[in-house]
Amino acid sequence: MPPSAPLILHATAVAVAGRGLLIRGASGSGKSGLALEMMARGAQLVSDDRVIVSDRDDGLWLSAPAPLRGLIEARGLGLLGATPCDPAPLVAVLDLDTLETERLPHRRETMLQGRRIPLLHNTAHPYFPAALVQYLRGERKE
Template sequence: MPDPDPPTLHATAVAVDGRGLLIRGASGSGKSGLALEMMARGAQLVSDDRVILRAAGDALWLTAPKPLRGMIEARGIGLLGADCTDRARLCAVLDLDREEEARLPQRREIMLQGHRIPLLHKSAHPYFAASLVQYLKGGRRE
């Protein structure tokens, strides 16, 4: 049964083929900018700035609050219209407030509403956005 009062998070979410990434971080950490980079590489916007996290069955789902649907902020330009998806199944959380130091990091998880979700940290590499798109497409291998 769907959650009647799902939480709204200060975050941005994108998806590839229905597989969603929740991008969290402090204000100004680059959530929208990273989402724009991922969208340029084939990801779809779910929501920018605020994301509704809804539990349904054995999954968590990402959706946009209606007033924000189809919009993303581009610093120095303004609010942009964007093709978006109605919802995406949460497959990973990215924490932009933590820097990844390992070349091949161990798997991490975070608990959200009773679900274990893979947790990623940011990377300063120029191909990070492309790597995240591929992560959503193909998952991580050992």
């Protein structure tokens, strides 16, 4: 089956060690704020506000629309410059609108462009951005 046409999603994406995380949620849910927290811990900005999801033979890839490349919104400060990273392969989707209730949650998946992608839910812990950076460095262990 040929790859699907690229999608442009209202989302934010970051990468750690070349592994991309797509952060989705309602407007004002904290996508950019979480990305900034993760960037302070070593993540790189892929794209803020709009993310291109491209279907390639080797999986889904995240990139920024040209006008948004290297820009992130910080509420109360405006648009900030960030060193943009190259497109990154998508390894997980984070849904900020769904609160994680399990201490050790079962693996979840979501479908995107006809592919199964690990799905993470939001937690209300202050270490969440650091935990996401670590997840992207080495994935979750059983």
